[in-house]
Amino acid sequence: LRQLMQDHLDLRARTEEAAARISAGQPAVRGPEGQTRTWRESNHPRWLTCVFGPVRVNRIAYRGRGVSNVHPADADLSLPAGRHSRGLARLAVLEAVRGSFDQAQAAIERRCGRVLGKRRLKELVVAAAVDIAAYYTAKIPTPCTREMPLVIQVDGKGVVMRPEALREATRRAAAKTAAAGRRGRLAPGEKPNRKRMATVACVFDTAPAPRRPHDIVHPPGGRSETRPPRAGPKAERKWCTASVIRSPEQVVADAFAQAEARDPQHLRDWIVLVDGARHQLDLIHTEAARRGITAHVLLDFVHVAEYTWTAAHAFHPPGSREAETWAADRLTAILAGHADRAAAEMSAQAAAEQL
Structure with missing residues (x-):
């Protein structure tokens, strides 16, 4: 795949050279500041690291006195300012949001090889997030009907x-905890x-x-197969x-x-x-x-279910059929609109257990 990418870029370079020779009499290229680049110089290389590995991009540089070079092929290929491709930057962001930067770097290395260091990985993630606020500011919400919550x-x-x-x-x-000394063991996730x-x-x-x-x-x-859940x-x-x-x-x-x-x-x-x-x-x-x-x-019903299951395991052995039945009955009652009754039954059962 890396060689296929390299061959594609080489073919584009030759096509650009042929097109430049045909249009030798056409108007010269202008830079972003509007100044004309009157000279053309072929075979200006740059390296690009993509998800398949490093490739070499040859393109034409249009030059002018006292101004920076312009490379139209960079815009045609949507090349980034840095060395790493936008596909690799996207992969870095996808992996970084799943865990730590070390885990993201390891995941990218397993897939692409050693194409990205940890410091550059952080820079790509930060660069991808700089325009989030502007994006949301410019985005216009889609109108909805009154019936849509x-x-x-x-x-x-x-x-x-x-x-x-x-x-x-x-x-x-x-600092106070550190001065008191380390505890022998912390609770899970603490x-x-x-x-x-x-x-x-x-x-x-x-x-x-x-x-x-x-x-x-x-x-x-279990549910009946005759009526699937909505x-x-x-x-x-x-x-x-x-x-x-x-x-x-x-x-x-x-x-x-x-x-x-x-x-x-x-x-x-x-x-x-x-x-x-x-x-x-x-x-x-x-x-x-x-x-x-x-x-x-x-x-949030997920939080309600967690507390209900905690109560079920207080009354019945964890993992037992009794605990499952107890929790299912209370959660079903809560969803049916009888949360007060379910809470009262839990309190009464807890009081009876204490007696």
Whole structure:
């Protein structure tokens, strides 16, 4: 594949040379500043590292006194300013968002060989993200009907930081923990006093998708094959933002501003999806009241299911049929609109267990 890429570039170089000889009397090439390049010089090479490996690009340079060279072939091939191709930059971004930079570099090396160092990998990822804000600013939301709900989703994500990047209170707590000595063992996933909380928000449109409780939670004995589960809603025209630097108030306000740009007259049903964090709920209610918006706040069912399964394992052995049946009954009742009754039954059972 690398040789095929090289042969393609060589053929383009010969074609460009032949076309230049035919059009020798045509107007000269102009640079980005408008100045004419009156001289033409063939065989100007540059290296390009792509997903198949390094290749050599020969092209014609159009030159002028006191100005930089112009290479029309670079624009025709959409070559980047640096050495690494846009395909390799795209691969770097796709791998970087899945894990650490070390893991991304290892994944690229397994696929493409040693074509990219860790420092250059970071530079490609940063360069790919510089125009995200401008892209969202220029993007015009697609109009929707009043029957299409407008959804705002807000969540928090702890991000492990270097010690000097921690917030002051967290840094002092980390120093105090370090002075007290190391603990023998941490809980799974625990990273005490090493994180900053990033606020993540998303705005999207979705078409209503009515479902039954058993479409989401299967009965303990399994679903019947005679009635397949209905498909859930699909997010469309997503807008996402996240920040570990800006305050949660600013991120929530940005999300509401994006939603209001899609529905300035507040004619659609506004749904806010949260994980139950009290601080986020306070910010959402405050922002909605400030803008005069009636929002329907929904608790993410995944978090509800996690808490319900924790309670099921407190009453029954983990992995048992009894725990599965117990959790399925409560989750089905919650989806059917009987959350108060399910919570009361859990409290009563917990009180009975203590007795």
